[in-house]
Amino acid sequence: MFLYVKYMVSLRCKMVVQQELEKIGLHCIKVDLGTIEIKENISDSRKQELGKNLKRYGLELLDNNRNxxxxxxxxxxxxxxxxxxxxxxxxxxxxxxxxxxxxxxxxxxxxxxxxxxxxxxxxxxxxxxxxxxxxxxxxxxxxxxxxxxxxxxxxxxxxxxxxxxxxxxxxxxxxxxxxxxxxxxx
CATH class of the missing domain: 1.10.10.60 (Homeodomain-like)
Structure with missing residues (x-):
């Protein structure tokens, strides 16, 4: 499953995203420019939690197809x-x-x-x-x-x-x- 995050790739951003995924029990396959690939399907509640956690670092989880x-x-x-x-x-x-x-x-x-x-x-x-x-x-x-x-x-x-x-x-x-x-x- 793919998730999309609004951020510029930097080592720090990648590490923050990976840490936040691990905190809520998700396993990261790949983190690229604006894209996260995870093994599991993610529930709406976990997606909201991830979005809230990422926001603390100035990162935004995108879910609108146009955005x-x-x-x-x-x-x-x-x-x-x-x-x-x-x-x-x-x-x-x-x-x-x-x-x-x-x-x-x-x-x-x-x-x-x-x-x-x-x-x-x-x-x-x-x-x-x-x-x-x-x-x-x-x-x-x-x-x-x-x-x-x-x-x-x-x-x-x-x-x-x-x-x-x-x-x-x-x-x-x-x-x-x-x-x-x-x-x-x-």
Missing amino acids: ILIEKIKAVIIEMIHYSKDQPKVNYSDYISKKLGYDYTYLANTFSEVKGITIQQYIIHHKIERVKELLLYEDLNLTEISYQLHYSSVAHLSNQFKKITGLAPSYFKSLKNKKLKNLEDL
């Missing part, structure tokens, strides 16, 4: 952009559709209705967050970042970055360098 689908879409996008070494070479729509086994139009319409933004807008925001991470923590230039995240050009990346953050990527990176210099001067 579960939205979390799955978000998880695929986050995994694809933040945790995958190689971005998919196919269209994001094809990748998400294939990964979740649903028609992309259905996924896109459901996502927009529930979240109030399009899947494409959600992807762009996460790509820009990834660009920020790469600018701050990796020694990559904009050309390398543009290539890694499959932007059509550095200009496209720069325009999107400025539209979302209000800053040019080079200025954003210079802020890091200024902070480092200030720390060195202390």
Whole structure:
């Protein structure tokens, strides 16, 4: 049986979920990004208890099919952009559709209705967050970042970055360098 939990994968989250399952006598087979697989069928009362226990840690047990689908879409996008070494070479729509086994139009319409933004807008925001991470923590230039995240050009990346953050990527990176210099001067 599968349960769906709203959380980002981290070692701590996995451990908390596993501990809470054990407390109520459930055996965890697998904990993935937003998904728990357990051996047993779970009663409504045990599901409520698990949900209440997880809430103490800021985790949410999902049981609405639309919300579960939205979390799955978000998880695929986050995994694809933040945790995958190689971005998919196919269209994001094809990748998400294939990964979740649903028609992309259905996924896109459901996502927009529930979240109030399009899947494409959600992807762009996460790509820009990834660009920020790469600018701050990796020694990559904009050309390398543009290539890694499959932007059509550095200009496209720069325009999107400025539209979302209000800053040019080079200025954003210079802020890091200024902070480092200030720390060195202390």
